[in-house]
Amino acid sequence: MQFLTPFGFFLAALAVPILLLYMLKLRRKQVQVSSTFLWVQLLREQQANAPWQKLKRNLLLILQLLILAALVIAYARPAIQIPTVASGSVIVLLDGSASMSAVDVSPSRFEEARRSIQALIDGLSSASSMTLILVADSPQTLISAETDKTLLRQVVNNAHVTQGPADWQSAFALAAGVARGNQGNATIVVVSDGGLPEEGLPAVPGDVRFLPIGTANDNFAISAMALRPNEEGPQLFIEVSNFSDVDRSILLSIYANDELLDARQMQLQAGASESFTLDQLSKSSSIYKAQLSHPEGADDLDLLALDNTAYAVYESAASRRVLLVSNGNLFLEQLLASLPGIQPFRALPAEDGSLQIPNDPFDLYIFDGQIPAELPEANLLFINPSTNPLFNVGAMHNEFNNVRVNEGALTRFVDWSGVHILEARTVQTPSWAAALIESDSGPLVFAGETDGQRIAAVTFDLRQSDLPLQIAYPILFSNLIDYLAPPSAFDSLTSLSPGDALSLLRPPDAGRIVIASPSDQAYSLAAEQTTFTQTHELGFYAVNFLTQDSTRVQYFAVNLFDADESNIRPRELIQIGQETVTPSTSQQVGQRELWKWLIALALLVLMIEWQVYHRRPLPVRIPART
């Protein structure tokens, strides 16, 4: 026991005024009575418990002195020394990786880690400070060199476990930086279940202590899941690993768009992995989900649930299917063949001129002079169109005065100066469209959206102009086709790890991009922003490309697929630099201050004193004798 502000005991002198006041108060008032005969008798009977009577008479004084004593001692800040893991300048590296969600210790490893840090905070002496670093996919300094224990506890309570891996290299580099700032006197405390790399962690100045968390290693994981496009349809590859010490059988269920596709029971040896592939899956866009579960249907398969589910996304739009309906147009066919990411198809009218459109859905239909009786509900490009349900077309004209190109995303780099046209159809620009290139007689090229369809039209026959011979031709048509059949903004096939950034190719027409996370949180991507980094949740994300009239959705998946995290076996030792760190015991001396208890005691005694005071009736003056 020691006192941090011993001069506080001088306040004990306050007892003197209390005693003085009490003595003054105790000068008894004289009251005449007819006889003390009965009083003497009564008090003689009471003599048997006289000491208690005397004490009772002075009870208030004793209680008041007790309150003063408690307050004075509290002010002197008594502290007892308790053993603790670290003191002085403490840097805590709190493991916030996915494996800390394991529930082998109740309620979870992360909670246990929080508890041990709280104990560490309790044991901090008043001069000690603590820096808290949460080790996640990127280490965060939660609080730096703080001595206020309340603040520290609050920060620890607000720390959250992540679903991703931990970047120990960066964390140690950060800790080393903080430690050097303290001239190397810092103690670094690693609170972790041991998912640290076996080697390669940098040496840090100061002591390193290790508080291991966790007791068991019973865990299964989907350690890999990937899709590969193939001629016959995509291939799905799945690998399942058993990180526990026992052979177990588990149930693997695979869903495509939430419909059960395949389920199999797998017998997994301890520490072994097993993989298989599923072939000839549907060519349409799908979200595949693989899930491990207990074969007997029990709720808990293993200790870590995060890695029991994995997702893979197949996006058919990886190659855009374009149907050209034409009598034969060499310019267009060559152009489609040369554009990247385009899978061109061609439909010819029958002998009798009737038009048969294949039932397969296409991303884009190009009608070159031909109009089917019924327009498909898809994006359409009309070339030299006749009247159709979307807009009216008039007669041919050949007056092209004042041809102008309206600046925009679709006409960027289009140089129309050398283009000559023989004749074009007279068209009024529809209200839903904007003219891209127009003359005084009407639009030559226009584009727009109506009812969720993107429509573009070139009002003249390409063969009646020298456009195909100009530089403007591939640029304009590439723009139009990218607009009508947007290329994939990113590679959906590759799944990301938590914390990885997603690179987006912003489509030229995309207005707003909103990304919905697996927990349905929406992130809006600012204009010109091409990376998305909020990929901390496991599951699949929906990327919504919002334009004025339509929405396009593309998905990507974030999976753990990290053997270091899935292997939740608690580590006995960690290797840092050349040093092997074993679990720490409490070697240093910390302080626990006791003033709170004393204040509580003082309050309690104060309440008792109040009660005692009110049980005594106020003095009543006896009327003066006449």
Add this chain to the structure above:
Amino acid sequence: MLFDESTLRKLNQLTLVAARVRAGAIKGERRSSRRGSSVEFADYRDYTPGDDLRRLDWNIYARLDRPFIKLLEEEEDLAVHILIDGSQSMNWGDGEAHKFNYARRLAAGLGAVALSAGDVVTVGFLRGGAVAAEYGPSRGQPSLPRLFQYLEGLEPGGTTDLNRSLREYSIRPRRAGLLILISDLLTAEGYETGLRQLQGRGHDAALIHVLAPDELDPPLAGDLQLVDIETEHGQDVSLDVGLRDLYRARARAWIQSTQLNCRSQGVRYQSAVTNHPWDQILLLRMRQAGIVK
């Protein structure tokens, strides 16, 4: 004013009812409403001031030069001794509740009843362990004003030693009769041996225990020094609710034990708390207790 108008009126009423009320109910059988009408001689006795002069035996007086009263067959008078405790502790209480005044009024009332009935009344004033003053023996209604005068002249003070006072009263030869002690009994020495001595002399003893209400339930609280007005002895008391309750219980127990003690000694006991009207005590309570009839 001890005998104010209302008190006197009450005393007058007492004398009026004295025909029916008499001290010393124990000898009630000798009561006669046709006093002196008998002709059968029984005895002589000494004249005392206040006796009806018509009964004086003039012949005897002429022969012996001493006054004697003829007692006729049916008539037997009673000696009534009224002893008032005059210690300082009796000098307590406010207004009507003043103990000594109350005691004097009781004495006057008893005296009035007795005199009206033709009994011989002696009043003793006990103070400082002695009989400080004495009135009587006197007889007959005409003595009443003098009795009042005597009572009015009494002044309480000093300490009480009832045993000694009563013994002193018993030493002097007196006619045995009804002896009524009016006291608060607030004395450490007690009263029992004195009373017993008087009983030994043939007196029929009664005790009127006069107490002020604040002696039974003191309106006091806090840290006090209680000063006895009689002995000037100081007693420190820290009065809280508990101790006050204890005192009340103690006072009740004391009264009860006194009453029991009296009953066992053949002393008729009547407690009189001074907030009750004294004439009611006299007419109702004391009749119930058998002190008057």
